[in-house]
């Protein structure tokens with residue numbers, strides 16, 4: 001469980017000549033009773049790890065699609081504690097690593113030690129906390145270390161070089177390379193020198209580098225994975241899942257399977 005489970009999942013995919021694909025979904029969008037089925041579907045479709053969002057009233061990094069999903073989940077009354085309890089029910093049978101993405105407030109509300117222990121008991125392998133800067137990490141780092149839960153750091157496009165080096169050195173599980181300036185959400189194109197930026201991050205980082213924010217088509221996946229180890233796709237997956245279009249999700253996930261394409 002934890003860091004090692006994630007490392008093994010990436011290792012397996014990359015050793016096979018494929019790229020990692022990490023879908024993001026909002027926990028409780030569509031009802032918490034469907035979470036297990038959603039995770040199973042994403043796993044069976046070839047995802048490497050799943051990023052699971054916790055609904056929150058003030059999601060400052062989220063664009064319209066994920067905000068809307070968060071509101072739907074909040075309407076179902078979904079809380080962090082409920083999500084952890086739900087995950088615990090299937091923790092013994094689930095094989096895909098789970099990364100929770102939550103803002104720091106719900107963690108505070110639960111209590112940091114309680115939260116870390118519950119994550120462990122629920123089989124959570126990693127965390128993304130977008131409003132926890134490097135300077136504040138010590139409030140939770142030791143508790144996560146105790147349970148071997150990976151704290152995944154985000155590298156912003158605007159971070160100065162020295163900061164990127166520090167982030168790349170500290171990150172666990174993978175490095176989340178944010179590909180745009182702004183909030184989450186599907187976009188049509190990326191900035192010109194993104195490839196060099198990603199290659200630079202790969203040079204300074206020992207764990208896989210995954211590109212996320214704005215990735216929404218197989219063409220994006222193909223383009224970005226030339227310069228990194230994989231992608232995170234949120235808004236597009238959330239939208240398709242809400243529409244019930246599982247086939248398009250499958251195709252998107254499969255676009256990271258480069259070995260199959262090379263053989264066909």
Ligand SMILES: O=P(O)(O)OC[C@@H](O)[C@@H](O)c1c[nH]c2ccccc12
Nearest residue numbers: 024061130184185213214233234235
């Ligand atoms: O939705 P996009 O543009 O595909 O981006 C991924 C993103 O949704 C997911 O990783 C995420 C959702 N909320 C976040 C907050 C911060 C960092 C990352 C996230």
